[in-house]
Amino acid sequence: MKKTRVISPAVAEAPPGLWSNCLMVGSMAYLSGLTSRAPDGKAVLGSNEYEQAKITFQKMKDLITAAGGVMDDIVQMTIFVTDIKQNREVWAARKEFFTGDYPACALVEVSSLASPEVLVEIQSTAHIGCSAKA
Template identity: 35%
Template sequence: MTRLTHLGSPDGVAPGNGYSHVVWGTGRFVAISGQCAFDEAGEIVGVGDPAAQARQVFENLRRCLAAAGATFDDVVKLTYFVTDVAHLPAVRAARDAVIDTEHPPASSAVQVAALFRPELLVEIEAFAIAEDPARSR
């Protein structure tokens, strides 16, 4: 498992709610492109349903992380793009189902005018630091 350090509240900074202000570690850097609520066939899951879309997005992120030899425990930063900040509780619920809420990654949330398809409500990108196979030998 990657060694990560989470700092929830640096001196002089108000504590984060559900995120760490600073996360660092050693290993291989992994960048996961923004994921949307597409299933394996490229069909949108949960049209009009931010909770269903968020769950699918996190499933897609899980699969992308696995392809890089990583898990949600290795994620150091999540960036949420939502078409309405009212969708954030659904996104947080889906996030909390897959991350260690005691040591959450850093995060940013941005409301955008639109995503690249009008049916999409949520897009999330991730940065992780995965175990470096060369160092584990």
């Protein structure tokens, strides 16, 4: 099987040599840890966990759509937060993007992410075409 990079015009790519936001191998899509960074790569959008999670889930949706899938094709997620007490904010945003059987998921508190204003980062794996909505 061949590895293919998936891009979306709605999601800024990292500079060459750092990482890919989404790679496909067969029907599997692997999404890097995504955050609510603006397209300029510098500014962080959203001032709280709910807003940042919602922006990040939208980026995931844009990439999964570009890969030919739907959000319910995501089978696994790891969500990193800097304040575990704000988990309900992250779950509220997640409910806006998933239905039916939610992905297998871990929520992990970390001491910091890429910069102090980044509160949420989400990494995921999808099996394109596996959901009833595909």
